[in-house]
Amino acid sequence: xxxxxxxxxxxxxxxxxxxxxxxxxxxxxxxxxxxxxxxxxxxxxxxxxxxxxxxxxxxxxxxxxxxxxxxxxxxxxxxxxxxxxxxxxxxxxxxxxxxxxxxxxxxxxxxxxxxxxxxxxxxxxxxxxxxxxxxxxxxxxxxxxxxxxxxxxxxxxxxxxxxxxxxxxxxxxxxxxxxxxxxxxxxxxxxxxxxxxxxxxxxxxxxxxxxxxxxxxxxxxxxxxxxxxxxxxxxxxxxxxxxxxxxxxxxxxxxxxxxxxxxxxxxxxxxxxxxxxxxxxxxxxxxxxxxxxxxxxxxxxx
Numbered sequence: 001x002x003x004x005x006x007x008x009x010x011x012x013x014x015x016x017x018x019x020x021x022x023x024x025x026x027x028x029x030x031x032x033x034x035x036x037x038x039x040x041x042x043x044x045x046x047x048x049x050x051x052x053x054x055x056x057x058x059x060x061x062x063x064x065x066x067x068x069x070x071x072x073x074x075x076x077x078x079x080x081x082x083x084x085x086x087x088x089x090x091x092x093x094x095x096x097x098x099x100x101x102x103x104x105x106x107x108x109x110x111x112x113x114x115x116x117x118x119x120x121x122x123x124x125x126x127x128x129x130x131x132x133x134x135x136x137x138x139x140x141x142x143x144x145x146x147x148x149x150x151x152x153x154x155x156x157x158x159x160x161x162x163x164x165x166x167x168x169x170x171x172x173x174x175x176x177x178x179x180x181x182x183x184x185x186x187x188x189x190x191x192x193x194x195x196x197x198x199x200x201x202x203x204x205x206x207x208x209x210x211x212x213x214x215x216x217x218x219x220x221x222x223x224x225x226x227x228x229x230x231x232x233x234x235x236x237x238x239x240x241x242x243x244x245x246x247x248x249x250x251x252x253x254x255x256x257x258x259x260x261x262x263x264x265x266x267x268x269x270x271x272x273x274x275x276x277x278x279x280x281x282x283x284x285x286x287x288x289x290x291x292x293x294x295x296x297x298x299x300x301x302x
Contacts, residue, residue, distance in 0.1 A: 001023040001024050001026065001027045001035075001036055001037060001038065001098075001131075002023055002035065002037035002038075002093060002095050003020060003021075003037065003040050004021055004037060004038070004039045004093075004192035005018070005037060005040055005042075005043075006039065006040065006041040006042070007042050008041070008042060008044060008047065009042060009043075009105055009301060011042060011105075012120075013032060013103075015119055015120040015123055016204040017119040018123070018124045018129045018159075018287050019040075019073070019120075019123055019124050019203075021124075021159045022124040022125075022127055022128050022155060022156070022161070023038070023127060023128075023131060025155045025158045025159050026128055026131045026132070026135075026155050028158075028187045029151065029154050029158065030077065030078055030079040030135055031079040032078055032082060032085070032111050032243065033082070033095065034082075034086070034095075034096060034167050035095035036085070036095050036096045036097070036098050036102070037095040037096070037097060038091050038097070038098040038099060038101055038131060038134060038266060039092070039099075039100045039101065039191055039251075040100075040101045040102075040103065040127065041100070041101070041102045041103070042103050042105050042168040043103075043104060043105065043230060044104060044105060044106050045104050045106040045107065046119050047104075048061050048062060048065060048102055048103075048104040048107075049061040049062075049092070051065055051102055052065060053262065055067070055281065059103070061104060061107065061108035062104065062107070063103070063104055063111065063126055063245035064101065064102065064104070064126045064127075064129060064130045065101070065102040065106075065130070066099065066100075066101055066102040066130040066131075066133035066134055067099050067101075067102075067111075067134075067272075068098070068099040068133065068134045068135075068136070069097045069098060069099040069134070069289050070084050070085060070087075070088060070098075070136070072084070072135075072136030072202075074236075075093075076136055077135050077136035077137055078098070078134075078135040078148070079135070079149075081090075083213045083273070085098070087200075098131065098134040098135065099134040099220075100194045101126065101127065101130040101131065101134070101166040103123065103126050103130070104241070104283030107126075108126065108181075109176070109177060110122050111171065111205075112177070112205075113177055113197070113204075113205040113207060114204075116169065116202075116203030116204055116205065117171045118169065118170055119173050119176060121161055122131075122155070124159070124161055125156065125161065125175050126254060128152055128155050128156060129152060132148055132151055132152060134269030137151060140253055142208065149208050156255055157207075164277070167203065169199055169203065169240075170221065171240075171242070171270060171281075173244040174205070174241075174270065175197075175242045175244065175270060175272045175281060177197040177205060177207060177242070177249070178195045178196055178197040178242035178243055178244035178270075178272065179195060179198060179244040179272065180195065180205040180207070180246070181195030181197060181208060181209050181222065181226075182193070182194060182195025182209060182244045182245070182246075183220070184209045184224075185209040185211075186210070186211045186212055187208070187210055187212050188212060189212050189214070189216070190212060192210075192245070192246075192250075192295060193207070193209070193241070193245070193246065194210040194221065194222040194243065194244070194245050194250050195207070195209050195222055195245075196208045196209070196222035196223045196225065196226040196241060196242065196243050196244075196302070197226065197242045198223075198226040198230055198238055198240075198241045199238060199240045199242075200235040200237065200238055200239075201232055201235075201239055202237075202240065204230075204233075205229040206226045206227075206229045206235065207226060207229075207235070208222045208223065208224070208227070208228075208229060209222045209225060210222045210225070211225060212268070220225050221252070221253060221255070221256050222243065223241060223243065223252050223256040223259070223260060224255070224256055226241070227259060227260060227263070231263070236263055237250060237263070237264065238260075238263055238264040238267055239264070239267070240267065240268040240269075240270065241260065241267060241268070241270070242272065243268055243270065243272070244271075244273070244274075245271070245273045246271050246273055246274055246275070247274075247275050248273055248274060249271045249273050249280070249282060250271055250273060251269070251271055251284075251289065252269065252289065255289075257286060257289050257290040258290065258293055258294060260286055261290055261293035261295070264289060265286060265290075265293060266284065266285060266286065266287055267285065267286040268283065268285055268286075269283065269284050269285060269286055269289060270282070270283050271283075271284075294296065
């Protein structure tokens with residue numbers, strides 16, 4: 001399948017490649033024997049919210065929107081009515097137009113964190129879901145929903161993706177989520193924004209940013225924001241944390257090192273920052289950063 005990309009943000013080639021493979025498999029599973037194409041826009045929440053309000057009268061951001069080129073008769077899909085799709089032939093593309101897809105990168109990142117998926121996995125699933133809509137699938141009624149879900153599962157499994165299985169989280173994904181969290185920093189006093197993405201042993205990712213206060217002492221660092229959210233949600237085992245800043249490396253402060261060591265003394269620590277020379281990434285361990293953490297575990301005083 002040909003995908004006409006319209007990207008509001010630069011994306012990794014590996015993510016686009018995963019999405020292309022899922023699109024190709026979608027056309028194959030539907031059994032359409034001639035070339036097709038779709039327009040795919042990747043934007044942010046504000047842009048998809050505006051489109052959702054204009055076209056669906058729903059004034060909120062969503063993860064994906066689909067605009068089919070064909071109004072499929074109820075109970076039919078592209079594979080069963082190829083004649084309708086042939087009418088959408090575009091000579092310049094030398095393919096039949098399925099329709100438009102709009103995906104929110106903000107939702108891709110948030111849902112990847114929530115479900116413990118990589119960004120590429122979540123983006124590929126949303127593309128498959130929307131392409132199925134373009135081909136006439138729906139999930140408004142229970143039998144339609146079951147048919148659509150079965151189709152999605154065949155496509156995803158065909159390219160090595162399971163919707164339910166938790167995927168291993170790459171450092172790249174964790175770092176990107178930390179950078180995203182940094183954009184929500186409240187730092188009017190230091191003007192030093194920090195974002196953190198904490199990876200739990202069960203695959204969940206908890207995001208945090210630094211939140212400053214005029215009394216200074218009430219300020220909470222991004223690392224502790226993420227950790228408090230995690231522990232309050234029942235997560236107490238962690239394998240890695242990514243920390244994002246600008247202009248210089250944002251290694252955890254002493255309080256954050258001690259705080260994190262309470263739960264994960266061997267935690268991997270990734271830091272990333274950008275400056276005029278580009279984007280930098282360094283790695284260490286909490287044990288290296290805090291070799292003699294204070295602890296009362298096992299003490300008779302506890």
